[in-house]
Amino acid sequence: MKYVDEYRDSNLASRIASEIARLSDGRQLKFMEVCGGHTHTIYKHGIEDILPPNIDLIHGPGCPVCVLPMGRVDDAIAIAHTDNVIFTTFGDMMRVPGSHGSLLDAKAEGADVRFVYSPLDALKLARQYPERQVVFFAIGFETTAPSTAVTLLRARAEKVKNFSIFCNHVTIIPAIKAILDSPDLRLDGFVGPGHVTMVIGLRPYTFIAQQHRKPIVVAGFEPLDIIQSVHMLVQQISSGRSEVENQYVRVVRPEGNVKALEAMAMTMELRPFFEWRGLGFITQSALKLRPEFAEWDAELRFEVPGLRVADPKACQCGEVLKGVIKPWECKVFGTACTPETPIGTCMVSPEGACAAYFSYGRFSMASERSRLKIAPVVQTQGM
Amino acid sequence: MELQSSQSDEVLAKIERSRQARRHKFYLRDEHVTLSHGSGGKATHNLIEGIFAPAFANVVLDRMEDAAQLTLGGLRLAFTTDSYVVNPLFFAGGDIGQLAVHGTINDLAMAGADPLYLSVGMILEEGFPMESLRRIVTSMAQAARDAGVLIVTGDTKVVQRGKADGIFINTAGVGTVRAAAELGQTQVRTGDRVLLSGAVGDHGVAIMLAREELDIETDVQSDSAPLHTLVASLLDNVGGAIHCFRDPTRGGIATALNEIALSAELSIALDEQAIPVHAGVRGACEILGLDPLTIANEGKLLAIVAPEAEQQALKVMRAHPLGKEAMVIGTVQAEPAGMVFLRTDIGGTRVLDMLVGDPLPRIC
Incomplete structure (x- = not known):
């Protein structure tokens, strides 16, 4: 298929991988892919099998579902249970556990929870059911925040009064700062988030290269994008550079998407602080609606408990998110915590490091691999 | 790592x-x-x-198994039932009525049976348009006629408005099991080959796109089709070499193959690049972040065959109108038991697990 197959060429992949091996010369290198979309690609295509063993990919906090604290899920469920509410959300939020069940459970108990592909679909529902209150559970980094912003602007322009947004948008830069300041972690560079950067541009990453002296390469989401980004990181390291580079030039412009940033600035402002699951409270790391949009702010329209709920003791999502431990090193991984019965959020979203590892992970056959050869199936006739 | x-x-x-x-x-x-x-x-x-x-x-x-196997007075029968709640009722390539006939025929076919008789139970919602009902029933009658089965008994219930979503259909079916057929998940052996009769994901994606919330235009059509003649042709030509049939409906081939691997206590190794997926399905899945291997099919079958019969079975499949795109997609191995894994397009490997949760509810 055009625009896909080009980025999945296995010969090219192994050529770049051997070049990475040559350049890195056996040196142990740890790179963090910040974005959950990258984690998903890495496991879905088995990229770690292709990279040389001295390259270690650490899965960062870039899965918006995974960093949402339990208390916010409880708040969402409380809104969903309010009379006359249609509560809308992206599909992967449905199964995220709060302290008493998930939105899917709330739906089974009678709440009207529906999943949508875009906040504009939620706005459409509001127009369709003028007598109901339609709430959209907005989550995500700068990737999804612009669509929430555009929806808000449209709601105001069309004077849709029975629509509101439960805003949980977070911003990536403070999270990267928190990780760089974390004492228990040593990284050699970052694979930067392609979709976020498409919105915010390359400039916000300058501090990583200049103050922390770490290279960062903004990457696309196909297997070859990621392998090439690792190659670019290794090239920087081997020539002693630490720069912000853009591998995803077919999508990301250095200045970002000015219109999207404007829409966000018109509708949202920074919260003084926000809790991140596993990372704790990070200042100025999340967005809320501006006072001009108070009418569409679900947190003001509905009663929410607003309680902080401690993560389950056994769950080590925090350490996994910071890359301090690997998913399989968590005490409950694969035993009490599985994709069917997730304890931590990292197991829920397909972008979460634990779910990716559990579903696609290779370790269950790591020891088998030496004697386990999957030969390509030979066809006698073409399709 | x-x-x-x-x-x-x-x-x-x-x-x-x-x-x-x-x-x-x-x-x-x-x-x-x-x-x-x-x-x-x-x-x-x-x-x-x-x-x-x-x-x-x-x-x-x-x-x-997909259908119960019964022996009555020396006659081997297959007996099965299935309910249909698909939304929307009409979609590219089919409708709920046709699906209700094909689905039950296919469950019988997977047991190596020639489908003979069906029952139909209808649950209708008050207010349901008679015109739609007529359309659905006509389509069921046509599907049954084309497949050579008779609808011989039925039942109708009407529930109050709001207590059902238009129409729900249950069908049950019986058929006679072919003499040559010694089929079942536990018949699968190490070294067997996995054959797939055609491209995956068409039905699930057609349903998803028929719902109005997505504005994606493709030419994807549901693959809903009765598979019993393809099964008969395989049993007639390579009979004893066939160990198991499955129609990968909900949960796609990922779920069907995991179930086989679990009950056979063997491992299945697939080659991702050998698995046919139509461009429209691939495109829609790329956009929506879905895996075509976990998406439903209604007119495809998986055949697990002895290695020596691989090419003959492939030839027979490709000679049948429903098996033109058939491929050998993998092999059965001893270890690691109970698991399915995949050699990925880019040359890595990964575990292919059953579908968890539901990306697209009410597809059949």
């Missing part, structure tokens, strides 16, 4: 214990039925093993 060998062993042991536990015990912790329980994936599996299987347990049911 290489694991230290001691650590790696520990992790492997832990995962293996968990997988073993999952295989033999089913913890149904949910307090309510959720949509996941209807997905055909793991939650459905847990529901069946946790509630239905222990309550109804008997020698026939316990085989857990």
Whole structure:
């Protein structure tokens, strides 16, 4: 298929991988892919099998579902249970556990929870059911925040009064700062988030290269994008550079998407602080609606408990998110915590490091691999 | 990311214990039925093993095949039932009525049976347009006629407005099992080949796109089709070499193959690049972040055949109108038992698990 197959060429992949091996010369290198979309690609295509063993990919906090604290899920469920509410959300939020069940459970108990592909679909529902209150559970980094912003602007322009947004948008830069300041972690560079950067541009990453002296390469989401980004990181390291580079030039412009940033600035402002699951409270790391949009702010329209709920003791999502431990090193991984019965959020979203590892992970056959050869199936006739 | 060998062993042991536990015990912790329980994936599996299987347990049911196998007066019969709640009722390539006929025919065919008679139960919602009902019934009659089966009994119930979604259909069917057929998941052997009759994901994607919330235009059509003549042709030509048939409906080939691997206690290794997927389906899946291997089909079959019959079976499949795009997609191995894995397009490997949760509810 055009625009896909080009980025999945296995010969090219192994050529770049051997070049990475040559350049890195056996040196142990740890790179963090910040974005959950990258984690998903890495496991879905088995990229770690292709990279040389001295390259270690650490899965960062870039899965918006995974960093949402339990208390916010409880708040969402409380809104969903309010009379006359249609509560809308992206599909992967449905199964995220709060302290008493998930939105899917709330739906089974009678709440009207529906999943949508875009906040504009939620706005459409509001127009369709003028007598109901339609709430959209907005989550995500700068990737999804612009669509929430555009929806808000449209709601105001069309004077849709029975629509509101439960805003949980977070911003990536403070999270990267928190990780760089974390004492228990040593990284050699970052694979930067392609979709976020498409919105915010390359400039916000300058501090990583200049103050922390770490290279960062903004990457696309196909297997070859990621392998090439690792190659670019290794090239920087081997020539002693630490720069912000853009591998995803077919999508990301250095200045970002000015219109999207404007829409966000018109509708949202920074919260003084926000809790991140596993990372704790990070200042100025999340967005809320501006006072001009108070009418569409679900947190003001509905009663929410607003309680902080401690993560389950056994769950080590925090350490996994910071890359301090690997998913399989968590005490409950694969035993009490599985994709069917997730304890931590990292197991829920397909972008979460634990779910990716559990579903696609290779370790269950790591020891088998030496004697386990999957030969390509030979066809006698073409399709 | 290489694991230290001691650590790696520990992790492997832990995962293996968990997988073993999952295989033999089913913890149904949910307090309510959720949509996941209807997905055909793991939650459905847990529901069946946790509630239905222990309550109804008997020698026939316990085989857990698509259709029950009965012997009555020396005659081997296959008997099955299925309910249809698809939304929307009409979609590219089919409708709920045709699906209700084809689905039950296919469940019988997978048991190696020639489908003969169907029953039809209708649950209608007050206010349902008579015109739509007529259209659905005409389509059912046509599908039955084309497949050479008779609808011989039926039932109708009407419920109050709001208590059902337009129309729900249940069909049950009986057929006679072909003499040559010694089929079943437990017949699968190490070294067997996995054949797939055509491209995957068409039905699920057609349904998804027929719902109005997505403005994606493609030419994807549901693959809904009766598979019994393809099965008959395979049994006539390569009979004894065929060990198992499955139609990969809800949960896609990922779920069907995992179920085979679990009950045969063997491993299945697939080659991702050999698995045919139509461009429209691939495109829609790329956009929506879905895996075509977990998406439903209604006119495809998986055949597990002895290695020496691989080419003959492939030839027979490709000679049939429903098997033109057939491919050999993988092999059965001894280890690691109970798992399906995939050689990826880019040359890596990964585990292919059953579908968890439900990306697209109510597809059939």
